[in-house]
Amino acid sequence: xxxxxxxxxxxxxxxxxxxxxxxxxxxxxxxxxxxxxxxxxxxxxxxxxxxxxxxxxxxxxxxxxxxxxxxxxxxxxxxxxxxxxxxxxxxxxxxxxxxxxxxxxxxxxxxxxxxxxxxxxxxxxxxxxxxxxxxxxxxxxxxxxxxxxxxxxxxxxxxxxxxxxxxxxxxxxxxxxxxxxxxxxxxxxxxxxxxxxxxxxxxxxxxxxxxxxxxxxxxxxxxxxxxxxxxxxxxxxxxxxxxxxxxxxxxxxxxxxxxxxxxxxxxxxxxxxxxxxxxxxxxxxxxxxxxx
Amino acid sequence: xxxxxxxxxxxxxxxxxxxxxxxxxxxxxxxxxxxxxxxxxxxxxxxxxxxxxxxxxxxxxxxxxxxxxxxxxxxxxxxxxxxxxxxxxxxxxxxxxxxxxxxxxxxxxxxxxxxxxxxxxxxxxxxxxxxxxxxxxxxxxxxxxxxxxxxxxxxxxxxxxxxxxxxxxxxxxxxxxxxxxxxxxxxxxxxxxxxxxxxxxxxxxxxxxxxxxxxxxxxxxxxxxxxxxxxxxxx
Numbered sequence: 001x002x003x004x005x006x007x008x009x010x011x012x013x014x015x016x017x018x019x020x021x022x023x024x025x026x027x028x029x030x031x032x033x034x035x036x037x038x039x040x041x042x043x044x045x046x047x048x049x050x051x052x053x054x055x056x057x058x059x060x061x062x063x064x065x066x067x068x069x070x071x072x073x074x075x076x077x078x079x080x081x082x083x084x085x086x087x088x089x090x091x092x093x094x095x096x097x098x099x100x101x102x103x104x105x106x107x108x109x110x111x112x113x114x115x116x117x118x119x120x121x122x123x124x125x126x127x128x129x130x131x132x133x134x135x136x137x138x139x140x141x142x143x144x145x146x147x148x149x150x151x152x153x154x155x156x157x158x159x160x161x162x163x164x165x166x167x168x169x170x171x172x173x174x175x176x177x178x179x180x181x182x183x184x185x186x187x188x189x190x191x192x193x194x195x196x197x198x199x200x201x202x203x204x205x206x207x208x209x210x211x212x213x214x215x216x217x218x219x220x221x222x223x224x225x226x227x228x229x230x231x232x233x234x235x236x237x238x239x240x241x242x243x244x245x246x247x248x249x250x251x252x253x254x255x256x257x258x259x260x261x262x263x264x265x266x267x268x269x270x271x272x273x274x275x276x277x278x279x280x281x282x283x284x285x286x287x288x289x290x291x292x
Numbered sequence: 293x294x295x296x297x298x299x300x301x302x303x304x305x306x307x308x309x310x311x312x313x314x315x316x317x318x319x320x321x322x323x324x325x326x327x328x329x330x331x332x333x334x335x336x337x338x339x340x341x342x343x344x345x346x347x348x349x350x351x352x353x354x355x356x357x358x359x360x361x362x363x364x365x366x367x368x369x370x371x372x373x374x375x376x377x378x379x380x381x382x383x384x385x386x387x388x389x390x391x392x393x394x395x396x397x398x399x400x401x402x403x404x405x406x407x408x409x410x411x412x413x414x415x416x417x418x419x420x421x422x423x424x425x426x427x428x429x430x431x432x433x434x435x436x437x438x439x440x441x442x443x444x445x446x447x448x449x450x451x452x453x454x455x456x457x458x459x460x461x462x463x464x465x466x467x468x469x470x471x472x473x474x475x476x477x478x479x480x481x482x483x484x485x486x487x488x489x490x491x492x493x494x495x496x497x498x499x500x501x502x503x504x505x506x507x508x509x510x511x512x513x514x515x516x517x518x519x520x521x522x523x524x525x526x527x
Contacts, residue, residue: 025424025427025428025431025496026431026480026483026484026487027477027480027481027484028428028431028432029427029428029429029430029431029432029433029434029435029480030431030432030435030439030476030477030479030480030483031473031476031477031480032428032429032431032432033431033432033433033434033435033436033438033439033440033476034439034472034473034476036432036436036439036440037436037439037440037442037443037472037476038443038469038472038473040440040443040444040447041443041447041465041468041469053469058473062473070424070425070428071428071432073425074425074428074429074432075432077429078429078432078433078436080400081400081403081404082295082298082404082433083295083365084362084363084364084365084366084397084400084401085365085366087366087369087370087393087396087397088324088396088397088399088400089324089327089328089392089393089396139373147376147379147380150376167462168462168465168466168469171462171463171466171467171470172466172469172470172473173470174466174470175466175467175469175470175471176470176473176474178470179470179471179474180474180477
């Protein structure tokens with residue numbers, strides 16, 4: 001998952017960097033901290049369980065989708081490192097599920113419905129549903145045996161969580177517009193066009209999800225059959241890449257993991273170098289203020 | 293509060309604390325990869341990995357009990373799926389899942405418990421992570437406790453005013469979150485104004501508290517190779 005997540009996050013960072021002025025840095029950081037704080041405010045749902053805001057959609061409609069992805073990524077990294085929440089091995093998958101797919105799924109309906117309330121609701125619902133479905137799918141692909149009953153229950157829970165997320169996002173946006181009108185970014189025409197393209201990708205994702213769902217459990221069995229030794233949510237990046245000459249045996253797989261991560265890392269560094277150089281304007285060090 | 297506890301730990305002065313952050317990040321990453329490749333039954337390597345983490349925690353002079361309890365915060369999620377695996381009869385898979393997530397969490401905790409946040413960012417920057425993302429992370433970390441305290445204060449205030457009235461809890465939380473959002477937003481703008489007033493021109497000054505010497509690089513390569521070697525050698 002890191003293979004997908006890393007370049008996308010880097011691209012998003014670049015996009016956010018290009019589109020926004022410097023004042024977005026503190027804004028994005030503080031809003032990330034806000035999401036953390038808002039997640040503390042949980043409210044009872046039904047029979048003893050409680051829920052809280054996830055926030056992808058809220059960020060997407062206020063900061064824009066690219067910035068929202070960055071903030072969510074920063075949140076997930078901080079959660080995994082400082083709060084031991086989510087786990088570091090699952091970080092790549094989590095970033096993809098929640099910061100990339102989740103934020104996009106949350107933003108697309110909003111942009112398509114031209115910033116209407118219902119769009120925000122559908123966005124909140126979809127962002128949670130898509131993230132959760134992806135996570136579940138990845139777990140299954142990685143060979144975690146999940147009984148049918150548990151699958152059905154979790155699907156139900158996801159739908160409920162999605163509805164709650166949609167409702168609370170709408171409620172927060174409502175409260176926000178009363179306090180500070182104009183804070184919500186209305187998607188403009190150009191944004192809608194790009195979004196149209198994005199919908200294709202989202203549709204593809206949804207299709208893949210549907211495929212997994214419809215062929216369940218046979219499809220899943222097939223997948224787990226072929227992929228038991230392969231990648232895992234709890235296993236890590238690239239673990240499924242085996243060196244061809246050492247297929248299967250353990251040292252080969254381990255080596256493949258090490259080499260794979262190294263390769264991805266250097267490709268990313270090289271890529272960012274290559275992208276940076278034509279852009280020129282290596283910004284000079286900030287001039288030191290005098291007499292501070 | 294959890295975040296402050298780690299802050300305290302990270303200000304220690306053990307051998308591990310003095311290591312260059314980039315070295316620590318590289319070593320922890322290698323360790324994580326090694327752990328992630330564990331498959332099947334509990335093996336020799338898992339024992340060695342446990343010993344390594346324990347040795348690390350002891351070298352860092354962190355309170356062991358608190359340290360390993362903290363790391364267990366990762367477990368609820370893993371246990372949940374481990375139980376599901378157990379139900380479907382995969383004892384090894386379940387054990388591995390718990391072991392992996394616990395070991396990786398302890399390793400990551402060891403990193404943040406021996407490296408103060410600014411130095412951690414510095415180390416990541418040296419590894420060429422997107423600077424924009426790192427800066428956002430830095431601000432996020434800085435304002436985390438501020439906004440959490442604010443949210444807590446607002447929650448208590450709302451509770452003491454409205455008690456357990458039948459007004460839907462949901463709407464109250466949404467209202468609090470809305471106010472908190474607006475406050476966070478204006479705080480961010482104030483912070484930015486203050487930064488501009490102090491000469492901020494689009495990027496934070498690079499903080500290089502310690503140069504990355506060839507010796508550090510050699511050390512990193514050596515330890516990483518050792519871990520990778522152990523991993524490949526042990527089943």
